[in-house]
Amino acid sequence: MQNISLEELAGKAKVSKTTASLVLNGKGDRYKINKDTQQRILRVAAEYNYRPNFSARSLTKGRTMTIGLVVPNIADSFYSNIAFQLEQQLANTEYQLLMGSTRENSEREEALINTFLNRQVDALIVATTQKKQAYIERIYNSGIPVVLFDRHYPNSLLPHVIVDNYRGINKLIHHLQSKSRTNIGYVGLELELDAIKERQLAYNDWMKATSSPDFFRTVHYENYQAECEGVVSQLLQNGVDALLFETHYLALEGIKCMTSKGFHCPDDVSVVSFGDHQAFSVFTPGITVVHQPVARIAENCLELVFEQLKEGGLQSSGEIILEPELVIRNT
Amino acid sequence: MQNISLEELAGKAKVSKTTASLVLNGKGDRYKINKDTQQRILRVAAEYNYRPNFSARSLTKGRTMTIGLVVPNIADSFYSNIAFQLEQQLANTEYQLLMGSTRENSEREEALINTFLNRQVDALIVATTQKKQAYIERIYNSGIPVVLFDRHYPNSLLPHVIVDNYRGINKLIHHLQSKSRTNIGYVGLELELDAIKERQLAYNDWMKATSSPDFFRTVHYENYQAECEGVVSQLLQNGVDALLFETHYLALEGIKCMTSKGFHCPDDVSVVSFGDHQAFSVFTPGITVVHQPVARIAENCLELVFEQLKEGGLQSSGEIILEPELVIRNT
DNA sequence: CTGAAAGCGCTTACAG
DNA sequence: CTGAAAGCGCTTACAG
Numbered sequence A, B: 001m002q003n004i005s006l007e008e009l010a011g012k013a014k015v016s017k018t019t020a021s022l023v024l025n026g027k028g029d030r031y032k033i034n035k036d037t038q039q040r041i042l043r044v045a046a047e048y049n050y051r052p053n054f055s056a057r058s059l060t061k062g063r064t065m066t067i068g069l070v071v072p073n074i075a076d077s078f079y080s081n082i083a084f085q086l087e088q089q090l091a092n093t094e095y096q097l098l099m100g101s102t103r104e105n106s107e108r109e110e111a112l113i114n115t116f117l118n119r120q121v122d123a124l125i126v127a128t129t130q131k132k133q134a135y136i137e138r139i140y141n142s143g144i145p146v147v148l149f150d151r152h153y154p155n156s157l158l159p160h161v162i163v164d165n166y167r168g169i170n171k172l173i174h175h176l177q178s179k180s181r182t183n184i185g186y187v188g189l190e191l192e193l194d195a196i197k198e199r200q201l202a203y204n205d206w207m208k209a210t211s212s213p214d215f216f217r218t219v220h221y222e223n224y225q226a227e228c229e230g231v232v233s234q235l236l237q238n239g240v241d242a243l244l245f246e247t248h249y250l251a252l253e254g255i256k257c258m259t260s261k262g263f264h265c266p267d268d269v270s271v272v273s274f275g276d277h278q279a280f281s282v283f284t285p286g287i288t289v290v291h292q293p294v295a296r297i298a299e300n301c302l303e304l305v306f307e308q309l310k311e312g313g314l315q316s317s318g319e320i321i322l323e324p325e326l327v328i329r330n331t
Numbered sequence C, D: 001c002t003g004a005a006a007g008c009g010c011t012t013a014c015a016g
Helices: A006-013 A017-024 A035-047 A054-061 A077-090 A106-118 A133-141 A165-178 A194-210 A221-237 A248-260 A294-309 B006-013 B017-024 B035-047 B054-061 B077-090 B106-118 B133-141 B165-178 B194-209 B221-237 B248-260 B294-309
Strands: A066-071 A096-101 A123-126 A146-149 A160-163 A184-189 A216-219 A242-245 A270-274 A288-291 A319-322 A325-327 B066-071 B096-101 B123-126 B146-149 B160-163 B184-189 B216-219 B242-245 B270-274 B288-291 B319-322 B325-327
Touching: A006 A017, A006 A035, A017 A035, A054 B054, A066 A077, A066 A106, A077 A096, A077 A294, A077 B077, A077 B096, A096 A106, A096 B077, A096 B096, A106 A123, A106 A133, A123 A294, A133 A146, A146 A294, A160 A165, A160 A294, A165 A194, A165 A242, A165 A270, A165 A288, A165 A325, A184 A194, A184 A221, A184 A248, A194 A216, A216 A221, A221 A248, A242 A248, A248 A270, A294 A319, B006 B017, B006 B035, B017 B035, B066 B077, B066 B106, B077 B096, B077 B294, B096 B106, B106 B123, B106 B133, B123 B294, B133 B146, B146 B294, B160 B165, B160 B294, B165 B194, B165 B242, B165 B270, B165 B288, B165 B325, B184 B194, B184 B221, B184 B248, B194 B216, B216 B221, B221 B248, B242 B248, B248 B270, B294 B319
Parallel strands: A066 A096, A066 A123, A123 A146, A146 A160, A160 A319, A184 A216, A184 A242, A242 A270, A270 A288, B066 B096, B066 B123, B123 B146, B146 B160, B160 B319, B184 B216, B184 B242, B242 B270, B270 B288
Antiparallel strands: A288 A325, B288 B325
């Protein structure tokens, strides 16, 4: 098990480091190394369980075969699913994922990216706090592949894969209307994120267009549990007949509050959510949601990464907008 | 942004690489480098945004400051929470996490560990499929720090932090009994894991001791959703008044089936789960669970890692058994 | 077909 | 107080 070096390996196989290295890297045939010699080298390598030193290889090749993943919270089911997908799709490549959570803190985001850069990751996939545009652009412009997902910077050339947030909310509202709900409460987050703003805009546009009552409410990310409770009970008193949650964890919190107050879903008030969650198909009634295509998002992120890693660099526009899909359940 | 090397940096600061390296690594005072010289070096470093090449440093120091985390599934809330905790607790250290999912496939586990080892991770934290004892022991014995969590190998010296599975199930059963439930159905997994066996043993011991009817059932990991449905509806027909699920995702699936069949919880049948889930406090009624102390598990894993990394190596027994905590909700 | 040698970018004895 | 030099373990032109 104890690592032997290329040099020792070469010694035992009675060849030079060059030859050993060539063979071990599958270039034996190309360099017309004797079959016997090749066999010998391979045998010795197997026998001593030779592990090429990754740091040394990275140093000479200038690549670490590592991709840095930065998300707000890896314990959040959306991001952990993205991580899982990325990892699975990367499983048959040489790439590995290094990851970290920002907890929506932009300082932590910068520190994390910085750490990853210090480690010479070959690319960065980040769900940004959207407060580090200049910093990330500087990195991107210095030649390091970057792809943003879930959140992006409008008016920026940074490659990104996002979901059509506006349409997502629209779909939810239309669905609710088809169920004859008109007093639709909206529970969102107080965050400076474009993805969030888009969702809120969709609701507000609808509200104005239909002259619906203003049941638009937001809570703070850091204290969403407590605030959500307050907002929901207030909305309930105001007589909403539907509650639209901007994100899955708000919906979870909201449902908790609703049922604790004895309100029934969907009879009293219908609940829908932007973003799915394992629990939503388990609840009775099942919660209708707009689903974010996790596997597709991961796939597209990697496509953009590899496109940048390739010779000519990014060829496409670098913008991928996915359609969120309405999953109709019982609400 | 373009990286400059130590050599260039030294050139610009008009010192040798040695001096620059010393100062940059905070050893300036120890080596009594002139204050002025130090200032100059630091200034140049800042000006050119010097990033020491991590691969080069790893190569010379023989350490990568990287810990490999191997779990069955990073999208599983239990493991993603562990990952989050590890990452947060590691945030003020130089260590980073590299992670991968085995999907309970032991071949994939070996491949993953192998990849991590190729990358010279400094330590391994793994929730093993429990089919790779010899392989992992060989690694451990070769001097690489390893800590197992969630699953371990009984009769092995591999350091591990686990939960008292037997007691966990016991607590759940006692709780159910205190609610006067006697026909307790058990839904578990068909997996060769000690953690699982312990849970099942606890149920079976209780069953025999109390001459309770045999409502012990298992499903296959790969097809648990479909099979769970079958098992649960059968148990329901058999007239159980309580359902004990061996793990959170089985409970989720079971509840779905139960409610779809019109059974009410806890009136008709009370549901409890080994392992908590975000949804369980949202459901009405709240699901009583035995909670796995995620933060403590992560903390203890790191303690064992660092103990092994330290000079003398492991001093403690290397076995940490945590108590699962009963969280009583409405069931 | 195969080897000697340079180089990747650091750190750290060793000198002075 | 500071520098020249060796060495970490690879890869890859360059020779022959």
